[in-house]
Amino acid sequence: MDTFEINKDGTGEREINVEEIMGKIRESIRERKELAGFPVSDTGDLQRGPSVHIGDSNIQRDLEYVNSNWDTKNNSYFISSHRPVVGKFLIRSREMVNGEIKRYVDPIFWKQTEFNGSTVRLLNYTAGKFNHYNNEIEQLRSEIDFGMKKLRPEVEDKIEQLRPEFEDRIEHLKSEFDNKIGELRPEINNTIRSEVNSIVTSMKLEIENMAWLASIIESKAKERHKKQEIETSDTENFDINYFRFEEQFRGSREDIKQRQLNFINYFTGCSNVLDIGCGRGEFLELLKDLGIGGKGIDIDDTMVDYCLSKGLNVEQEEAISYLKKLEDKSLDGIFIDQVVEHLEPDYLINLLQLCFQKLKYGYYIFVETVNPLSLVSFANFYIDMTHKKPIHPETLKFLLTSVGFRDLDTKFLSPVSEEARLQKVPINSGVEEWVKNYLGTYNQNIEKLNNILYGAQDYAVIGKK
Known part of the structure; x- marks a missing residue:
């Protein structure tokens, strides 16, 4: 079997089977021919970068960054070798290994690239809408300011026209309040008079009670004075x-x-x-x-x-x-x-x-x-x-x-x-x-x-x- 050895310093540390490597390369080429290719997305709008400008510098910088780095493919990588004798075999081997790995990782990178592209497109669309609505808001603000300036004289004129009517109504209500107070004044006076009379009556009744008590005490005192002898030992006479x-x-x-x-x-x-x-x-x-x-x-x-x-x-x-x-x-x-x-x-x-x-x-x-x-x-x-x-x-x-x-x-x-x-x-x-x-x-x-x-x-x- 044709073999040769290589190592880092040129002395050879491991054995390489050339026939085995070539067989694997041919098998890899055959499988890659059978493998269906991946569709390519429309990335023209992403290659051009964002077409909108956001007022916030931090957001604008992030938007430019995602537009520049959404594609995860590494097209700048190439296989080479600095060894003059076995270099071509090493390159062929690395290409074979690279091809085997790409079979598994390319679908993942493709899906990630597609997702990144869709996300960036949505961000660009949202940023564009933001600018559009922001411009419309500014335009509406100008129109509103203009309309308010235009309506202010009309509103002030209307207020001046209604002022006499409001003043007349206030005067009318004031007159009604005065009349109502005038009507209630006798009733209030009667209530106060009634309360005072009640207090006076109560005081009079209390005075009468005290006078009655005084008369009772006086009559009992006179009865005692008429008695010539008091028997202090008889508790019934106490x-x-x-x-x-x-x-x-x-x-x-x-x-x-x-x-x-x-x-x-x-x-x-x-x-x-x-x-x-x-x-x-x-x-x-x-x-x-x-x-x-x-x-x-x-x-x-x-x-x-x-x-x-x-x-x-x-x-x-x-x-x-x-x-x-x-x-x-x-x-x-x-x-x-x-x-x-x-x-x-x-x-x-x-x-x-x-x-x-x-x-x-x-x-x-x-x-x-x-x-x-x-x-x-x-x-x-x-x-x-x-x-x-x-x-x-x-x-x-x-x-x-x-x-x-x-x-x-x-x-x-x-x-x-x-x-x-x-x-x-x-x-x-x-x-x-x-x-x-x-x-x-x-x-x-x-x-x-x-x-x-x-x-x-x-x-x-x-x-x-």
């Missing part, structure tokens, strides 16, 4: 003007009404509510204002006279005697406010039993009294000399449960103002952790003390039959 006492120590009627308004929902829709120990009639007045039927009883003749003067339905009656006269299940609500602390235990139990008998099923009894769990409330308890003893909330709940009431609910009322309570120490965010823990414990103890010393002054227990 007399105190409880009306004045409540005014001074319990609070004004308006304050009491405002507080009692929170309990009115227990008696909504009722028609026969009994207020035991109605006093100055604050709760009865609330019932009357809301269209709820109610009646009050009290043993103090001054209180009864005052309630009657207010147009309230009140009788001077002792509670147990009055309840015994009623039919069973005839009441649809019972309200007892600041009364039970005046009663002896046996009397209280008897009273609650009668309340249960006289109340209809499904309706409520509301009992409010002084809260002995609060030291400040307990300290004030004996300001009223008619108080017998405070009643613990759990004791009152037990008594109501014992006589048959159910669904008991306890509410603590009349909280002491924050200014009167012990103050906590504020904890700043920058303090050390041990200081924060110390102050936190201190503030918890302050809260516990506040609950004992300055807890709610009153409480109420609500029961359902």
Whole structure:
């Protein structure tokens, strides 16, 4: 077999089979003749480069670059050899290898070239449209500016023509406003006059009430002066003007009404509510204002006279005697406010039993009294000399449960103002952790003390039959 050796320095390191190489070349030529050729795209417009100019220099430079480099074919490459003896065989071998490789890579490069060409054509088309529309926009802008300059005098003339009409309309509206204000002025004056009269009437009524109270006090004082001997040991002859006492120590009627308004929902829709120990009639007045039927009883003749003067339905009656006269299940609500602390235990139990008998099923009894769990409330308890003893909330709940009431609910009322309570120490965010823990414990103890010393002054227990 004809062979020869070549190497980089001319000494020969590997053997070349010439017949084998020639056979491969002939086979390659035969296959390439059988292989169909690739279509050639129309690239004339791309060879000429972009025919448009973009204002942005960076975009223009990129457009020129893609127009110059879209074709991926390498036509400048050629095979050569610097070896004088075996060079022609090396060239033939490299051409053969190059031909074999091109069979596989040429379709890929052809598709990439076609894609690049289509992309560049689309970019050129888009750039051309951009220039076209940009020119049209500039032309339209000039036309719009010209049209606005032309229309401005016409618009200004039209405004001047309409100005008198608008001014007349404004004057007309101003005249209508003045007339309307003139019409409303008497109505406003009447409203103000009515409000003033209402206030004056209210003040007059208050003055009359005070005058009535003064006359009652004066008559009682005269009766006392006529007596030549007062038996201080006989508690039945002990007399105190409880009306004045409540005014001074319990609070004004308006304050009491405002507080009692929170309990009115227990008696909504009722028609026969009994207020035991109605006093100055604050709760009865609330019932009357809301269209709820109610009646009050009290043993103090001054209180009864005052309630009657207010147009309230009140009788001077002792509670147990009055309840015994009623039919069973005839009441649809019972309200007892600041009364039970005046009663002896046996009397209280008897009273609650009668309340249960006289109340209809499904309706409520509301009992409010002084809260002995609060030291400040307990300290004030004996300001009223008619108080017998405070009643613990759990004791009152037990008594109501014992006589048959159910669904008991306890509410603590009349909280002491924050200014009167012990103050906590504020904890700043920058303090050390041990200081924060110390102050936190201190503030918890302050809260516990506040609950004992300055807890709610009153409480109420609500029961359902």
